[in-house]
Amino acid sequence: MSTSVENYLKIYKMQRRGAQIGSSGQRAERAILEAIRLRAGRPRSRELRLGIGDDCALLLPRPGEEFCLTTDLSIAGRHFRLDWHPPEAIGHRVMARGLSDVAAMGARPVAAFLSLGLPADRTRGKRGQRAWVDRFLDGMLELARAHQTPLAGGDLAESPLALADIVLVGAAPRGKALLRSGARVGDALYVTGKLGGAAAGLELLSRQPETRRKAIAAGRIPAGLRTSLQPHLYPQPRLRQGQWLVRHGAATAAIDLSDGLSTDLTHLCEESRLAAEVDAAALPIHAGATLVQVLHGGEDYELLFTAAESVRIPATIAGVPVTRIGRMTRPRRGRARITLQTSEGSQPLMPQGWEHFR
Amino acid sequence: MSTSVENYLKIYKMQRRGAQIGSSGQRAERAILEAIRLRAGRPRSRELRLGIGDDCALLLPRPGEEFCLTTDLSIAGRHFRLDWHPPEAIGHRVMARGLSDVAAMGARPVAAFLSLGLPADRTRGKRGQRAWVDRFLDGMLELARAHQTPLAGGDLAESPLALADIVLVGAAPRGKALLRSGARVGDALYVTGKLGGAAAGLELLSRQPETRRKAIAAGRIPAGLRTSLQPHLYPQPRLRQGQWLVRHGAATAAIDLSDGLSTDLTHLCEESRLAAEVDAAALPIHAGATLVQVLHGGEDYELLFTAAESVRIPATIAGVPVTRIGRMTRPRRGRARITLQTSEGSQPLMPQGWEHFR
Known part of the structure; x- marks a missing residue:
């Protein structure tokens, strides 16, 4: 029998029954934390010297490396919807957001920390089914495991609004991490x-x-929709690609596409104090996507990076295609940061990033 | 004129007026992030090599040191109340929770990261007053500055529920951090x-x-209540005391009192696989507090630590009194983890930690 938060809660309550213990809310929190700790295993590595169970985790980079750290807050109704998304996909997406920031630095993930706020009913399964929180953790921990990322700590609170703040620590060769600037x-x-x-x-x-959306939120995705929903429900952070760029000293700057190309390229331009030209005809369009979705849709979690003209970038890195879509230019007063070149001439491309569910 | 989120939002909107920009919600988020970045300054230190502004911050411990990391989630209605607490106190308490975990490891804070979820109206001031978020940041950043802790990153989202997840990174001599175990x-x-x-x-x-509570939440604390409310509204993390213990190799284990003595001592006992005896007569009782509040009240953020009998612990460390309250014993089957010794004999002390506002 796999360790689940719900089973652990039951065992915990049986053990404690009759004992004079504190308020049930806090005890339940502690039980859920213990269950998450069990599910996370005893993750230790060269870098993660102490995981869940103390006031802090302990971390030490390998010689010649440094750490990078990012936090990403996901809130029900804004970054995900409980009535639209399967719990596994929500967990996956929470972890993907953090891992993608690590990928954008060209770093290797070392440890994740999760602060989780959940309504009490999300910790209990209905009619013999697994609890929502266990399925959320299934999705989150599966992606974490695929990238050798132990869960090293976090916090938990009962909350009327479901929310998850993910913290990722990564490691990169010192001074070699990819910056936006x-x-x-x-x-x-x-x-x-x-x-x-x-x-x-x-x-x-x-x-x-x-x-049908309710069925999908319960995890029953119609076969005919699976392929099309995959990039939204289960985006893949490009860790191997980012690490390849660092290993080969190939890129001068990078960012991940979380807010959309127009917005994230603006960030990269601003931090590098440059402008950019994008060739519309060169853009790699996902099957079924519109140009507006390509330019402004977010959450693809692909990497956007720059490299000197003289550097040869392969057509695929670790199995993922890489496409040249434009070039960096000198910013000019009165001209837009980003210019989109089409067959009908050029036009300014303003940041209109994806704004989740608003 | 001090940089405030609200002023920055106004300037930002003026600059952008007329430009074809994205949805106002996300633009506002970006403006608030920029304002927080300005308020945080350009914090760099030997350990913090890159702060706010990229996909991740970059961190490197000094030679001979390692990092500790903690996350603490605070949610409106559970850890604080918007209708009870002044925004400065909420910001202070959010930062104090994180710093106190660093103190419990005997570490020195190196960087803080804040994931903040706020209703839109908390970013706007009413009738010429400063916005709630600016006053929240006042309280948070003042405590951070007092302990030389730069704000190095984070995330922001509009949220129907106010919440703040604080991440603290600290540094301690390698292998010397104080553990619960x-x-x-x-x-x-x-x-x-x-x-x-x-x-x-x-x-x-x-x-x-x-x-009167509304007046207090607005920041108007009656003079007669200030002293009594101080430990609740503005608790002081014991960083210098924790660092003293590490520097002198004085303690064998430590934890901070966030959930209450009975609960946190249980954690320390569990991790050390020991039991404990507490001498009721020795407990340092805060003026106006009851024995129940001393035993089970949380959020004092004092340090609870153990030391060998042979080690001399001074009566005060860095200006704060230190009191011997008991000793660690071998756990016995069928006996409570913690025994409270009183003039009328001994009795089991079960964990009944503070559960905030439930």
């Missing part, structure tokens, strides 16, 4: 994978009748 | 400061008439 005039601009798939999947999900 | 049979048990003050303050706050 390193691009130079004339650098070529690349993206990994295809763009717009996540936005197209969300659009498709939003157009489903309510009963 | 290091106590040995016969060790003496100590606490810093006085106990029960935070719970007594909360009790006092809860008994105020609603109009």
